[in-house]
Amino acid sequence: MLYNTQYTIRPLLKRRQLEKNCWKLSKMFLRCFGCQMGLQEKLEKCESTLSSIAASKPAATQKSSSTPTAAALAAASANGRSNIAAPAVKFSNDTERLQHINSIRKSPVGAQMKRVIHLLYETRQALTPEQINEACYVDMKANKDVFDNLRKNPKVNYDGQCFSYKSKHNLKDKIQLLHLIRKFPEGIAVIDLKDSYPTVMEDMQALKAVRQIWLLSNFDSQEDIAYPNDPRVPIKVDDDLKQLFRNIELPRDMIDIEKDLQKNGMKPATNTAKRRSAAQIQGISPKPKVKKSRREINSRTKLTNAHLPELFQKLIN
Template sequence: MALQEQLDRFKKQQQKCQSTLTSIAASKAATSKKSTPTVASALANGKTPAPAVKFSNDTERLQHINSIRKGPVGAQMKRVIDLLLETRQAFTPEQINEACYVDMKSNKDVFESLTKNPKVHYDGKRFSYKSKHDLKDKNQLLYLIRKFPEGIAVIDLKDAYPTVMEDLQALKAAGQIWLLSNFDSQEDIAYPNDPRVPIKVDDDIKQLFRGIELPRDMIDIEKDLQKNGMKPATNTAKRRSAAQIQGISSKVKPKKKKNEISKRTKLTNAHLPELFQSLNNS
């Protein structure tokens, strides 16, 4: 009798397990049927279903955006100006927010500062980059440089358009401009080279210029410049006194004499006799 009761209980447990498994399978089938039309419709429209965003990746992105928007006003302005400079396009505040995460609608300080920035142009709707000189190509660049016979700083031209520096080098190579350094500011200056005014220097003037022997000591050179009303770009006396205070030797190194070949010079290049044939016959 006890054995029969155990068998009945066992059969009831099996029936419960079977019904549970059947209900689980039915629920899974219903879920797959609901999701299948969505995927099928996306594929039919030629769209690839968007991949699921991992929670960790989304958290990092939100933290990055939050750090930008809580950053200093100057840092946010730099992000916007860099965007405008690199793209050379006009952006609305909403487009700027999407591109570099600077929300100017929520931050009035950033918005007002950008509207007053000399490098930014705001037409009431969009922001764009504003260079000092509105140039588009090499022809306009050359035309502008010719307006400044006393020279124009390259730093005022370098942000005119993306390829302006390459065009400056091309104009220099073509002999249409000069690029010289300013000793006071150590900046390059662009000068026009007008082909209508050719300058020819006589050979005797060139030889006279090259034949002038400069003093060996830099202090003497600076004194000569001052006597002629020019300001030296260096101050050797001040530099040497500072070096002496710091215990650094400031002795002027004597120039080495150039090795000159004479009759007394021992010729060791025996494998090149033709180079010294004229010297040995003299």
């Protein structure tokens, strides 16, 4: 009997469960269908109202209403700017440059002077202390020693307001350079002309190319000397005279050279004949070498092993 009840109750429970599920599904379907119908009606009403509004207003007002006004855009941008936080400003974005400036201003006075003189030499302009500070970071107003030494420097000209480079010769162009070289027929050192103006070396090479000056080296100082080539005295030498000069053979013996010098009224600095005769008679004796006397050890001599006097007994005696 128990067996039969188990098999009869189970199908009933399953059927009831299915009925409940079907009822729930039907409710959900009805709700969704009702919502869809309501949405459809609302959409139709909105479309009808929009079409009536569009028909009543002209096209110009429709465009103006669709696009925002300039005042609205300005207000929106202002609100946006106020809402956006400004980026944090750092104390220094160029720390490396400030460290470089600090190292220059803490350098010795001579180093700062050299920096300013190099700036004046390169620019060849009259600069105020403020302009020098901006260009090479040397603050002469804050450093009185640099200011005073530059004012007295022979390579710097100070007119009360501006500093400028002062060269040894005040030249501006190639014409003035040639005029100065012609004032020195014995020659002028190139090193004294190098700092006259930036293109002075190129101008000297150009003058040399057209044979208006000569650039020769001095064997004593190994420096170039500029000599003028005076165009008012043109000298043309014939080839026969050049060949005759080159064919002259100079005497090889010093005695013959001394005789030729005496014939031309010049006194030779040497007397080779006398020196040779003395060498044949007496012979050339080398100078004897002077031997240094050996220092003797006495009571004043400082000894290293003073605690062992028996080692130096024989030397002292």
